[in-house]
Amino acid sequence: MDKTAAVNQYIMEEVQDSHEWVLPFIKVHLPDFLSVHGVMLILCASILLLLFGVLYRKKDVVPHGLTNLLEVFVLFVRDQISIACLGDKDGRKMTPLFCSFFFFILGLNLMGLIPIFRAATGNVNVTAALALITLGFMIFGSIYKNGFIGFVKAFVPHGVPWPLLFLLTPIEFIGMFIKAFALTIRLFANMLAGHIVIFALLGLVVIFGWAALPAMALAMGVYFLELFIAFLQAYIFTLLSAMFIGQMVHPEH
Amino acid sequence: MGSITAGLAALGAGLVTIGAGIGIGRLAASAMEGIARQPEATPKIQINMLIAAALIEGIALFGAVICFLAK
Amino acid sequence: MYSFYGTAISLGLNMAVGVVVFTLAGYWLDQKRGGGKAWTLCGIFLGLFYGAYEVWKVVRQLSKKAGRKDEEGRPAA
Numbered sequence: 499m500d501k502t503a504a505v506n507q508y509i510m511e512e513v514q515d516s517h518e519w520v521l522p523f524i525k526v527h528l529p530d531f532l533s534v535h536g537v538m539l540i541l542c543a544s545i546l547l548l549l550f551g552v553l554y555r556k557k558d559v560v561p562h563g564l565t566n567l568l569e570v571f572v573l574f575v576r577d578q579i580s581i582a583c584l585g586d587k588d589g590r591k592m593t594p595l596f597c598s599f600f601f602f603i604l605g606l607n608l609m610g611l612i613p614i615f616r617a618a619t620g621n622v623n624v625t626a627a628l629a630l631i632t633l634g635f636m637i638f639g640s641i642y643k644n645g646f647i648g649f650v651k652a653f654v655p656h657g658v659p660w661p662l663l664f665l666l667t668p669i670e671f672i673g674m675f676i677k678a679f680a681l682t683i684r685l686f687a688n689m690l691a692g693h694i695v696i697f698a699l700l701g702l703v704v705i706f707g708w709a710a711l712p713a714m715a716l717a718m719g720v721y722f723l724e725l726f727i728a729f730l731q732a733y734i735f736t737l738l739s740a741m742f743i744g745q746m747v748h749p750e751h
Numbered sequence: 752m753g754s755i756t757a758g759l760a761a762l763g764a765g766l767v768t769i770g771a772g773i774g775i776g777r778l779a780a781s782a783m784e785g786i787a788r789q790p791e792a793t794p795k796i797q798i799n800m801l802i803a804a805a806l807i808e809g810i811a812l813f814g815a816v817i818c819f820l821a822k
Numbered sequence: 823m824y825s826f827y828g829t830a831i832s833l834g835l836n837m838a839v840g841v842v843v844f845t846l847a848g849y850w851l852d853q854k855r856g857g858g859k860a861w862t863l864c865g866i867f868l869g870l871f872y873g874a875y876e877v878w879k880v881v882r883q884l885s886k887k888a889g890r891k892d893e894e895g896r897p898a899a
Contacts, residue, residue, distance in 0.1 A: 582825070657882070669868075672843070672872075673840070676840045679843065684835055737831075738831070741832075802884075806833070809835075811834075815838075816841070
C-alpha cells in the first residue's frame with residue numbers, strides 16, 4: 499500500500515479501540531470481553547491501588563519519599579478543589595471522589611504518552627462514563643441534600659420577570675446535562691487531538707523522507723505540550739466536577 | 752479522506768484556529784501590559800481576561816463544529 | 823474564587839456544546855416530523871439563546887461583585 503494509506507492505518511490503529519494490542523514485535527490478541535483500552539483502565543487502576551494501598555505509608559508522622567510526593571497532590575486536591583468548592587464539611591467527605599478522579603485521569607493521560615500503551619481517555623466512552631459519575635452525584639446528591647422540591651427549585655433563576663420562568667427553567671435543566679456533556683467532550687477532544695497531532699507529524703517523516711526532519715523537532719515540542727496538558731486536563735476535569743456538584747448541592751442565592 | 756470537501760473542511764477549521772489564536776493573543780498581550788503597569792489591579796484584569804477568552808473560544812468552537820459538520 | 827475561574831474556563835465550551843445539542847435536538851425533531859428545516863432553525867436559535875443566557879449570568883455575577891464595596895468604601899477586588 500502507498501505511504502499515506504500506511505500512515506493512516508497506523509494512526510487509526512494507535513488511537514482506536516480494538517481487540518488486538520500491537521506491541522513493537524508482538525501482537526497480543528485479546529479475548530472478547532477485553533479491549534486495549536479496557537486493559538489500560540485495568541492497568542491504571544492496579545497501579546493506583548499499588549501506589550496508594552501498598553506503597554503509601556500511613557504510619558509515618560512526617561512523610562518522606564513517595565508518600566511525600568503523593569501527599570502533595572492529595573492535599574492539593576483536598577484543599578484547593580474539594581474544600582474550596584464544597585465547603586469544609588462536605589469537602590472533607592467528598593475528597594476521596596475527587597482524588598480518584600484526579601489520579602485516575604492523570605494516570606490514564608500519562609499512560610497514553612508512553613509508546614507501548616494507548617491513550618484510554620482518547621475514547622469517548624471512558625470520558626462519558628466519568629462524566630456520568632459526576633452527573634449522578636449532581637442529581638442524586640442534590641436530591642439527597644435538598645429534597646426533591648429543593649432540587650427543582652435550584653433550576654428557577656432569580657431576578658427574571660415571571661413570564662420568562664416557563665422558558666428558562668427547562669433550559670436550566672437541560673443546561674445541567676449540557677455541562678456534563680461538555681466535561682466529556684473537553685477531556686476527550688484534548689487527548690485525542692494531541693495524540694493524533696503527534697502521530698501525524700511523525701507520519702510526515704515516513705511520507706517525505708529526509709525533507710521532513712524538522713517535523714521531528716515539532717513532534718517533540720508537541721509531546722512536551724501534551725505532558726503539560728495531561729496534568730492540566732486532569733486538574734480541569736476535577737475542578738469543574740467539584741464546582742458543578744457544589745453548585746447543585748449548595749445552590750447560592 | 753481523499754475528497755475535496757474534507758480537505759476544505761480541514762482548511763476551514765485551521766483558519767478558525769488562526770482567528771482564535773490571534774484574538775486571544777492580542778487579549779493576553781493587553782492584559783500583560785495592564786498588569787505590568789499596575790500590579791495591584793491583577794485580580795480584576797485576570798477575571799476580565801478569562802471571560803473575554805472564554806467568549807472568543809466559544810466562537811472558535813462554533814466554527815470548528817460547523818467545519819466538522821461539513822465533512 | 824476558584825469557582826469563578828471554573829465558570830470562565832467552562833463558559834466557551836458550554837456555549838458551543840449548547841448550540842450543538844439544541845441543534846441536534848431540532849434536527850431529530852425534524853426527522854421525526856417528516857422533513858423541512860423549521861425545527862432545526864428553532865434548535866439553533868435556542869442554542870444561541872442558551873449561550874447568551876450563560877453570558878448574562880456571568881455578567882450579572884460580575885456586576886454584583888463590582889457593586890459591592892469593602893470596608894473603606896473602595897470598590898471590592
